[in-house]
Amino acid sequence: MAFIDTIKAKAKSDKKTIVLPESMDRRTFEAAAQILAEDFADLIIIGTPEEVAENSKGLDISKATIIDPHTYEKTQEYIRSEERR
Numbered sequence: 229m230a231f232i233d234t235i236k237a238k239a240k241s242d243k244k245t246i247v248l249p250e251s252m253d254r255r256t257f258e259a260a261a262q263i264l265a266e267d268f269a270d271l272i273i274i275g276t277p278e279e280v281a282e283n284s285k286g287l288d289i290s291k292a293t294i295i296d297p298h299t300y301e302k303t304q305e306y307i308r309s310e311e312r313r
Contacts, residue, residue, distance in 0.1 A: 261287040288304025
């Protein structure tokens with residue numbers, strides 16, 4: 229088994245959730261589509277619906293959770309907790 233196959237097997241056996249905040253970078257969506265297709269992890273992508281739609285054209289990211297930071301109900305809570313640090 230090749231090294232990369234070993235890494236993939238480990239990722240699938242202990243699936244994690246990854247948050248991707250770079251919703252304006254096409255490479256983020258290319259990687260997300262591959263991760264989702266191979267079922268390595270669950271993904272949360274932070275970005276507006278417009279950013280996500282524009283930068284993910286032609287890629288299947290339908291299994292990802294998309295969070296718009298402008299409308300997400302916990303955004304202000306996260307900001308306040310960060311300000312207290």
